[in-house]
Amino acid sequence: MDGSIRINQTTLFYTERNPAAGTTIFFFHGNSSSRHTWKKIVEDNSLRDYRTVAFDLPAHGRSEAMHTSYSLPNIAAIMAEAVSKLADGKPLILVGASIGTNIVAEILNYQVHPLGVVLIGPCIVGGYIMFDAIAYPDTKVGVCFIDDPDESEIEAMFRQVVNRIDDTMLNGFLRDFNRVKDGFRSGLSRTLAENDYSDEIALLKKAGIPISVIAGAAEELIIPDYLDDAGLNLWGNATHKIDHAGHWVHIDAPEYIGGLLYRYIEDRFRDILS
Numbered sequence: 001m002d003g004s005i006r007i008n009q010t011t012l013f014y015t016e017r018n019p020a021a022g023t024t025i026f027f028f029h030g031n032s033s034s035r036h037t038w039k040k041i042v043e044d045n046s047l048r049d050y051r052t053v054a055f056d057l058p059a060h061g062r063s064e065a066m067h068t069s070y071s072l073p074n075i076a077a078i079m080a081e082a083v084s085k086l087a088d089g090k091p092l093i094l095v096g097a098s099i100g101t102n103i104v105a106e107i108l109n110y111q112v113h114p115l116g117v118v119l120i121g122p123c124i125v126g127g128y129i130m131f132d133a134i135a136y137p138d139t140k141v142g143v144c145f146i147d148d149p150d151e152s153e154i155e156a157m158f159r160q161v162v163n164r165i166d167d168t169m170l171n172g173f174l175r176d177f178n179r180v181k182d183g184f185r186s187g188l189s190r191t192l193a194e195n196d197y198s199d200e201i202a203l204l205k206k207a208g209i210p211i212s213v214i215a216g217a218a219e220e221l222i223i224p225d226y227l228d229d230a231g232l233n234l235w236g237n238a239t240h241k242i243d244h245a246g247h248w249v250h251i252d253a254p255e256y257i258g259g260l261l262y263r264y265i266e267d268r269f270r271d272i273l274s
Helices: 035-042 072-087 099-107 141-145 151-161 167-179 184-193 200-207 254-273
Strands: 002-007 010-017 024-028 051-055 092-097 116-120 211-216 240-242
Touching: 002 072, 010 035, 010 072, 024 035, 024 072, 024 099, 035 051, 035 167, 035 254, 051 072, 072 092, 072 099, 072 184, 092 099, 092 254, 099 116, 099 200, 116 254, 141 151, 141 184, 151 167, 211 254
Parallel strands: 024 051, 024 092, 092 116, 116 211, 211 240
Antiparallel strands: 002 010, 010 051
C-alpha cells in the first residue's frame, strides 16, 4: 500500500508491504529514479516475513521538493527522520542503490542505528576514496546532474547503467527522470562540487555493523570492487558481483537481490530477530 509522511515541510511518499512485521527494510533508490524500481524486490516472496518500505526521495516521484539545499547530508537528515518515525523503535535494515548508498551512509550521522546495511551499486566515498577515483571514464551519468538534458542523453545513460533494458522499462525510467523537480540535479551537482558530504566510509566503519556490498559484473559506471580494501566489515569479506548485471543491479537481477538480502538477514541477524 502507498503511504506518506511529512518531514520538515516536505511530504515524502512510500510504498509499504507487510506493515505488521517486526523488522523493517527501508529502500532508497538512485538519482532521478523512484521507489517503483524496487517493486520486484519488495514483493519477493523471500522477504514475506519483513516489513518493506520503499521511498520516493525528496523531489522524486510523488515526493515534494526540499526547502534546503540538495546536499547528501541534507537529504539524509530528512530521510533519517522519516526512517526513525516509521520504524518506531523496532529493528531496521537500510538498503540503497547507487546514490541511495550515499544517503544510507549519511543517515548514520543522524542517530539511526540499523542492524545491517546493504549497498547495491555503491558509490560511497571517504578518506582517500573520492568520486573521481571510483568512476570509469566516459560515463553518461552526467545527465543526472543537469536539470534539462536531451532525451537522447537520458536514454544513453539508462542503457549504460542497466544491462537488460526493453522499451517498457525505458519508458518507465524516462517518466521517473522527467518527474524530478527542477533544481534537484543541478543543486546536487553544486553541493558535490563544493565537497558538501561526509566521510561516508568512516560513518560505516563507526557503525560497526556487517555490510553487504553488491555490484554488477557488467558495471560500466563505478569500479565494482573498489570497496574491497576500504576496511569495511564486509559480509562475505568481499563485494558480491552479479553476472550480466550493470550499475542498477536491482533492476537487472531483482530475484537475486531478494534472495541475497534474505540470506544476509538470516545469516547475520536471525538470533537477534527471533
